[in-house]
Amino acid sequence: MTSTQADAVVVGAGLSGLACAADLTRAGMTVRLLEASDAVGGRVRTDRVDGFLLDRGFQVFNTSYPQVKRRFDLRGLRLRPFTPGALIHTPQGSRLFTDPTRRPRRTADLVPGRLASGRDLMALGLVSALDMLSPVRALKRGPERTTETALAAAGISPALIETFLRPFLSGVFLEEELETSSRFFHLVWRSMLRGTLCLPAEGIGAVPAQLAESLPPDCLVLDTAAQALTDKGVRTEDGGHWEAPTVVVATGAFAAARLLPGLEIPPTRTVSTYHHVAPASPLGEPTLVLDSRRRFLNTCVQSDVAPTYAPAGSALVCTSVLGESGVEREGEVRAALGEVYGTDTAGWDLLHVDTVHGALPAMIPPWPLTRTTRVAPGRYVCGDHRATGSVQGALASGTRAAREVLTAAAPGRSH
Known part of the structure; x- marks a missing residue:
């Protein structure tokens, strides 16, 4: 003993x-x-499997968090950034919702009427400006309701919520009802606007x-x-x-x-992540991909973000879904990925499936x-x-x- x-x-x-x-x-x-x-x-955690770096569940590292700034040597983590924004697969084709202040040359899809109306863009812009510029204490003390209620109260239409905000935030909160506390939403939205989402070169x-x-x-x-x-x-x-x-x-x-x-x-949220190996990247850029039909939470080619995640000559595609999901659902996910990425996924290999129980608290x-x-x-x-x-x-x-x-x-x- x-x-x-x-x-x-x-x-x-x-x-x-x-x-x-x-x-x-x-x-x-x-x-x-x-x-x-x-x-x-x-x-x-990150596991090394057959030369690939597999994070346990899809994870990102946000550089703007106060505790991150206080505790970490960011240069030592060798951070690799995501594209600011997300690529959304819609029935009308793929649309890039990006931060115009960071990627002014890639804002074609922000023309009113292409992805969102002019009124929606103005409403979301106002929410973003208030969250980015307001003191943190003001956001913490603001009125509390569900995120969905807060977005509607801000004048954002159901169309934009369903096309972009629900698919995007479902991957952040690990829930599709947008029932998460609006105070937490505003704090997270602020952090994304003020920071950069990254992956460390050696995994999370x-x-x-x-x-x-x-x-x-x-x-x-x-x-x-x-x-x-x-x-x-x-x-x-x-x-x-x-x-x-x-x-x-x-x-x-x-x-x-x-x-x-x-x-x-x-209560807590559970998430499962499929790690597929492709012979080449189906995207070619470090961008988070969403599906307006919500057949999955999100997907990305992690080796496009950080090439160290995959051996040379292959690509690592990571896709998350809500709840427990074993190999039996993999065919549905693979079919959705083929449509979203516009490629034949038949030759992709399923390397691993991670299920993380209690991945996040349910912040209702x-x-x-x-x-x-x-x-x-x-x-x-x-x-x-x-x-x-x-x-x-x-x-x-x-x-x-x-x-x-x-x-x-x-x-x-x-x-």
Whole structure:
């Protein structure tokens, strides 16, 4: 039986746990970060299969998040950007909805009447300007309703919602009803307008790996699954006991509820991603592709974004759908991809299918954008399910947990 002592034990080395552990060690605390898997990242992982980099689910990295700016060496991640905007497959053909301030030479589809009416373009432009220029605190305190209700109230027609906004935002929120909190929508829309969506050259797993590099050598303990919390710390499945007066549970929502009975957790979203190998790129540009018929959430040629995702002479096409979806649905997805990309997909190979349970919390209003992490003396919980379903939300929740732990540990305070 292994026994060790520390000032704090953090359970889970996803983004939230890594941020919490980093802040606590920086403040001088001895921390043990326990991770059940063989590497850090939680849901933010990359696997190498036959020379391809496979992110677990379709993921992007947004450079504008405050926590990203604070914590990461962006140059070290070797980021590769997506085209600002999305290519939408419609019954009338493909239309490019792009940011005219960034790609002024590719705005032909923004001519009124081609993709949207002049009134719709003005309404969406006003929403974008307000979100981009308003202080964050104003967006957080704005009226809260569903995203669909907020878009309609802004004067955006059902036609534009169905053609572009619902297909696009379904991939962001992992739900098709646009029932996600409008406050979160405005914050995400702002972040997309102010930042760049990218992929690290070595896969999304490079993001948590960079966080882990800042930890002391004896902090991170892999392949060590927490079984239960005890009065003195954490008991692990291998029979070990890790003693500490403070325990921070930084796992996903379901695992957190198992370790902290009675913890209220939100419903979550599940997403599946098909990784196809094609002999050549069916697109030739780093652009997110949407389907107005919503036969999938989104698709992209990831090797067009970052060539390092695929060996030379092949292309990696990644396509996400809502919910659990095994190989049996692959034929439907492949047929839709053939139509959307305008190519014969019969020769594509299915390399892998990823299903991510609890990929995002269901942020149905009223949704608190942040909440306390302290659940009992010496017991804390953090993660995107305690904030917002995003890289920013996970990192911010871990940051808050560390701050509340340090506040409780101050002289004269109780854990």
